[in-house]
Amino acid sequence: FDLLAVAYQTDITRVFTYMVAREESNKTYPMIDVHEGHHATSHHQNRAEKIEKLVKIQTYHVGLFADFLRKLNTIQDGDGTLLDHSLILFGSNMSNSNQHNHFPLPNLVVGKAAGNHKGGRHLKYPDHTPMTNLILSMLDKVGVPMDTLGDSSGRVEAL
Numbered sequence: 226f227d228l229l230a231v232a233y234q235t236d237i238t239r240v241f242t243y244m245v246a247r248e249e250s251n252k253t254y255p256m257i258d259v260h261e262g263h264h265a266t267s268h269h270q271n272r273a274e275k276i277e278k279l280v281k282i283q284t285y286h287v288g289l290f291a292d293f294l295r296k297l298n299t300i301q302d303g304d305g306t307l308l309d310h311s312l313i314l315f316g317s318n319m320s321n322s323n324q325h326n327h328f329p330l331p332n333l334v335v336g337k338a339a340g341n342h343k344g345g346r347h348l349k350y351p352d353h354t355p356m357t358n359l360i361l362s363m364l365d366k367v368g369v370p371m372d373t374l375g376d377s378s379g380r381v382e383a384l
Contacts, residue, residue: 226293233307234300245286248322257281267322279322290315294335311336312367314360328353334384338366342384350381359384 232238246252251262259266259278266282269275297308316332319325329352335344350358357377362384364371 226289226296230293230296230300230307233297233311234302239311245289246282248319254282254285257285267319269323271323297336305337305339308335309337310339312338312342312363314363330356332356332359334359334363338363341366346383348381348383354378354381 226243229241229243232241246263248267249264251264253260253262259281261275261278263282266275266278269279294308294313297311298306300307302310313335314332315335316330318330319327320329320331334342336342337344355376355378357375358379358381361371361374361377362380364374365380366384
């Protein structure tokens with residue numbers, strides 16, 4: 226995340242994708258007292274002790290993202306901060322990793338996109354709305370209009 230902030234600050238890039246964790250890995254997290262592999266933990270079989278460890282991992286990842294956002298919000302960029310001029314999607318590929326369920330996907334869209342995005346809201350779209358509809362709408366906000374993307378069926382309203 227620190228390298229991404231520097232890349233934004235120096236205008237090396239204004240677009241990135243970043244996989245916070247490869248859930249299929251057996252990476253452990255001893256710094257938060259999770260010594261079992263991430264993948265094994267994600268298949269928790271509804272066992273409370275495994276769910277607790279998965280929550281620790283997910284909370285750790287969200288905390289890293291929050292630190293990144295705080296950093297972007299402290300770096301001046303023209304008439305605002307890097308966060309003011311950014312639009313960032315943070316989410317997951319699974320809603321329930323134990324069942325490999327892809328619905329509903331929790332997503333977070335942050336940043337003001339140079340005044341083109343209003344934050345501070347919780348939006349819920351109709352069940353099974355393609356994720357690509359959200360991405361199409363985000364592309365509009367940053368001045369990259371596209372007609373379609375993947376399995377998109379339109380744009381999401383009020384983004």
